[in-house]
Amino acid sequence: MSVTIYGIKNCDTMKKARTWLDGHGVAYDFHDYKASGVARADLERWTAALGWETVLNRAGTTFRALADADKQDLTTEKAIALMLAQPSMIKRPILDRDGQFVAGFKPEIYERFLEG
Numbered sequence: 001m002s003v004t005i006y007g008i009k010n011c012d013t014m015k016k017a018r019t020w021l022d023g024h025g026v027a028y029d030f031h032d033y034k035a036s037g038v039a040r041a042d043l044e045r046w047t048a049a050l051g052w053e054t055v056l057n058r059a060g061t062t063f064r065a066l067a068d069a070d071k072q073d074l075t076t077e078k079a080i081a082l083m084l085a086q087p088s089m090i091k092r093p094i095l096d097r098d099g100q101f102v103a104g105f106k107p108e109i110y111e112r113f114l115e116g
Helices: 012-023 040-050 076-085 107-115
Strands: 003-007 029-032 094-097 100-103
Touching (some): 003 012, 012 107, 040 076, 040 100, 100 107
Parallel strands (some): 003 029
Antiparallel strands (some): 003 094
16 A cells, blocks of 8 residues: 655644554655645646545635635636645645545544555
């Protein structure tokens, strides 16, 4: 099983998720998309699997600070463009297990996701 966790190093939710993975002996690669960037292809895969509504973090301060025009009439393409421009708008973490994805962190979801 190959596991990659995508996020931002200093995010509190990321810290909880990585601590959970470490505590459960799950080997993973960490991709900090604030430091290393995020590829359009990754965003396209995540939005295809999870929906842009899940991948775009509309509750965060970065999204809320956008001009109203940028927040309106969102589509997959517009959401991807926003996330490419400001990776802080990507829901954290994105967990990739062999090409299957889950967004956010909840211990019970991680348990089910990683046992299958």
